[in-house]
Every structure is written in C-alpha cells, then in structure tokens.
Amino acid sequence: MCGIFGIFGINDKNFLRKATRSMNHRGPDSEGYYTDDKLMLGVRRLRVIDLEKGDQPIYNEDESIVAVHNGEIYNYKELREKLEKKGHKFKTESDTEVIVHAYEEYGKKFVSKLNGMFAFAIWDSNIKKLYIYRDRYGIKPVYYFYDKNVLLFASEIKAILKFDFQPTLHEKILPFYFKYRYIKAPDTFIRQIKKLSPGHFIEFSEGKFNIKRYYVPKLDEQPETDVLYKQLLNLLESSVKYRLESDVPLGIFISGGLDSNTILYFAKKYKKNINTFTIGFNDETDEFEQARASAEYFGTNHHELHSSAQDVIKSFPSVIEHLEEPIADATSVSTYLLSQFARNKVKTVLTGEGADELFGGYVYYKNIGYYNLIKEIPNKKILTNLVKILPLKILNSFYDYPSGIGEEGKKRIIHLLNNNLAEIFVFDEFIKLYSDEEVRKMLGYTRQSYFYKTNFSIYKTIFYNDVKYWLPNYILARLDKMAMAKSLESRVPFLDYRIVDYVSKKKIQNSKQTLRKCMLPYLPKKFIKRRKFPFYIPINKWMKTELKDYSLNLFQESKLIEDKILQKDFLTKIFTGYGSSELINSRKIWSFMVLESCYDKFIFD
Secondary structure, three states, X not given: OEEEEEEEOOOOHHHHHHHHHOOHHHOEOXXXXXXXXXXXXXXXXXXXXXXXXXXXXXXOOOOOEEEEEEXXXXXXXXXXXXXXHOOOOOOOOOXXXXXXXXXXXXXXXXXXXXXXXXXXXXXXXXXXXXXXXXXXXXXXXXEEEEEOOEEEEEOOHXXXXXXXXXXXXXXXXXXXXXXXXXXXXXXXXXXXXXXXXXXXXXXXXXXXXXXXXXXXXXXXXXXXXXXXXXXXXXXXXXXXXXXXXXXXXXXXXXXXXXXXXXXXXXXXXXXXXXXXXXXXXXXXXXXXXXXXXXXXXXXXXXXXXXXXXXXXXXXXXXXXXXXXXXXXXXXXXXXXXXXXXXOOOOOEEEOOOOHHHHHOOOOHHHHHHHHHHHOOOOOOHHHHHHHHHOOHHHXXXXXXXXXXXXXHHHHHHHHHHOOOHHHHHHOOHHXXXXXXHHHHHHHOOOOOOOOXXXXXXXXXXXXXXXXXXXXXXXXXXXXHHHHHOOOOEEEOHHHOHHHHHHHHOEOOOOOOHHHHHHXXXXXXXXXXXXXXXXXXXXXXXXXXXXXXXXXXXXXXXXXXXXXXXXXXXXXXXXXXXXXXXXXXXXXXXXHHXXXXXXXXXXXXX
8 A cells, every 4th residue: 555656747856755755644664766757656655565575666577667556456466376377577575566567468458357456557668658547446546637748646636736836626516516525536626636537547658648448347137146145255255355465464444234244254264363443422323332242243352432523623634634625524534533543553454335335225225215116106295295294203214314304304305206316316405506507517417317327227327326436536535545644554345346246237225135135144133134324423413512613613714705616695504504404404514614624725825
C-alpha cells in the first residue's frame, strides 16, 4: 500500500520530492524515485509484503520497464510461478514485481490477469509510453491533471496541488453532489483535476493522451440454486484467504452484523490470533454488544473505541484534509477514528465494504419493493390520503434508520405514490437552486429514468449503478482515504472480482437474503437473523446539540456564500427547517459542512 506520483513534461526533482512527500501518511516506511529527461515517478511505501526487498520503483531485468504501485495483487504468487516458467527472473518477493514482468510478457492487457486492489503506473522506455491503471471497482484512487503535454497523476489531490496552477470550483457538479453526497468520476470538485474511472487505464505518450476501458461487469439474471450458494461460499473463502496474506499484523473491523461475521468465519479457518475492532458513540445505536458477541464466539482479541461528538468535532479538520473532495458521509469520521485506533495494533485490516451493493442491503431496495406493491393500484388517492394521516411512528417502522424520516420523508413517500419511481431518486429540495430541467441536464439522466439504462430488472440495474458509481466514488473512497490517513491498509474481501462477476450473473434478493442463505449452516442463527442496521453516527442528534455551534459557524463565515456560489437564503431555510426531518436535514447540513470545508481548504485560499 503506497502513495504514487508522476509527472511528464517537467524535470524538477525538488518538485517531485515535495509532491511525493505530501503523501507520507500513505507510505511512511520508505520512498523511491525514477527520473529521465521527460518522466519523473515518486512513491511512498507502506511495507506489507516483502518488507526487506520490496521497496519501489520496481524494474524488469534490463531496467527498461519501471513501475510504481499502490495496492495489493493477491494472486501474485500464482502469476509469479507462471512467469518464472516462461523465463522471467525475479529479484524480490513483492507483488509489485509481478506487475512489471506480467506487462513484459502479456502486453497492456495483462491487467485482466490480476486479482487485487491497485493503482499503478508502468513506464516502458522501449516505446516511450506510460500506462496508468485503476482496479476494476475503484478500491484504490488515481487523480490526474492534463494540460497540453504536461501530465500529472497521483494517489491524492494534494500532491497535484503542489503544481503551480490556480484551482477553481467545478460548479456543475453541485446538483449531483447535493443529491447523492459524492462526485462521480471522472469529475472532482476541482475543475482542473480528474479521477480515473474504475476499470480504466490511461495510455500516454508525448502528444497523445487516451483513456480506455478494460473491464465491465457482465449482467444476467439466472435463478438462484443450491449450486449458487456452494459456489459463492467457495469464492468467499478463497477471497478471504487471499486477503489474509501479510507480513505485518492484521485485523478486522466488525459490527456483529452478517457481513463482518461472514469474513470472521472464513478468517478463523486460516488464522488463530485475530484482532477485531469496533467503534461507538455512547448512543443506543452503538453495536458494541453485537460485536462483543461475535468476538467472543470466534475467540478474537477484541478492541472497542468509545468515542463522542467532541471527538468528531476535533477530528473534522483532519478528516477534510484527507478526504480532499466532498464525500458527505459522517461515517468518514468514525472510519478515521477507528483507523487511528486500530493502527496501534495492526497495519492492515479486512472490512465488509461491498456486501450491501452486491446483495441488496440498502434501504432503497425496500423503496423499490414497496413501489412494486403499489404501482398496479389504479387509484392511489385513497392510499395517498392514508399516508397523510398515518403517524410518523408507524411510517418509520418500515425503514431501518435509527433517525425517523420526519415530515419531509412523508412528503417523499406521497411523491413516490403519485409519480414514476425515478422521480423519488432525482428530485430533492437541496437542488432546487436550479430548475428541474437544469437538474436533469446536470445530472445527466432523462426524466424517465434515473438509472443507467440496462435491459434488466430494476434490482439488477441498481446493482450495476451502485457498483459503477456509488461504490468507488463514495464507499471505497471514504474507506481508502480515512484508513490511509493513518497508514492503515484496508482490504475488502466482498469485492474480489470473481465474486462480483458471479453475483452479477444471478438474481438479487434484497435485504441480504442470498448471503443469509449461504451462511445459515455456518453461523449461529442469532447472527443470521439479526436485523440489517446501517453503520451510524448520530449527527441527527448532535446537530441540535454539540454540532450546532460548529455547523452554524461554518454557515455564518461561509466562503461559498461570500463567493456567491450558494445562496444564503436557501441555506438559512435548511438550518432553520431542521425539525421537519432529523435524518434528511442532518444530511443536508453535513453536506454543506463538508463542501464548505473542502472549498475553504483546497480552493479559496
């Protein structure tokens, strides 16, 4: 796990070192450089595999090919064995060296042979070409800046910002951000900086810049069978086993839920001493009790972090510094705090990210289920009137969030009853800064369909969109940035490409039914039957107490308002209308806090 940096078109070694060292937290163990007349590469390394000889850059036998790499190639031992039989000579035991020789043997399409999380650059001096790859699902990041013949790329935005240019806000992304709380690739919130999309690579030579796609999930909807469960179990076990490979101490983030218990079950088959970690905020939504039950059942060395609103406020500036772009998820802070806590014991962790996307674990799958039940009703007026008079307590029972949907949520349900399903996803009060037509145009979707068009069921279509957009730009970006801020490598067993490809060909049962059926013979029933519960940080409560002054101060001193990017009257309504829905409005305020802080940190100054 590392931070990589490269620049083509400028030869300035002081700048190279300055930019590379801005990512010391991603690789505190060593640094390395490659330079020639046109290209400079830098890398900061976190030593996880081959601690003694695996420092980068890594070269082929005659040093005509060089690579810098962020991530892990899990099947590197199998690949190395095949390459050695073909005559390749290895100098290290590292996974990065496999990248160099595999490219040398198979050419630029060799990436299809890799099982891992990765972002790497290969410079082939024989043909004067640079290749920059990002893994299939965007577990590891790649940012880039391209202007004429100058190309910069890095694991983090802050490294590119060391270059002499004036960053400006990419205002067209604001409607999408305020609706979905992230920014989808290839855009970032800085106009001049892009991010490479998952499953893509850059092919660059002087004067020629191309981005190409090398991977796309293959969708199908084959029925579930007992064979599916057996094959899926085998893939899960293989994936966890791969991700236990480490020359440094390793742990697992757990909640006591189905996802982390599945990982724990397979991990215990291959490792006896496992450290587990969980976090809570002294709130009734904490998962300490469930996590303790899992740790006791599996016999792990369990560690609990009891945190608070004050810890969130104190760490918020550091979280923004490492997020680098707006990702409006308050659990970024809890991931940051838990990573800091775990780093005292381990250097790499396994986490459950990806399971909700693969197995329909999110609350909006329920929305679709409800919609499918009511869409055939010829006259929805009676049902609409019923929803209007139902107490919120009853409506809240249909959803898994610990904070109620509120009056604003009730309005959304009524809207859903009387409109196309897509409407409930597209329209939101936060983006009424713009007209409906402007919103549709900026979001890039038609009125008829929020979703990327496919020929499959709405469940499978959402699965595809989750994997393509939500997962890399929100869930995985948050995990990578917060863990690496504390020099902690995070691994995601559910996102082994073999598992994703397999699940993409099967029907999805919402609420994790497929995973539950797989694990039913192997986990205690209380683990299997536990109700799905979102990973939660109680900002809905704190916005009225501990976070109130902090958020209001950001509002009152807003640079976004000062620069006339956001309207003061509009934001005032959000802050004063908090009571209409704790869940929805706390998210809106948090979205503003993150955007304001990113703008102030990376653009305004």
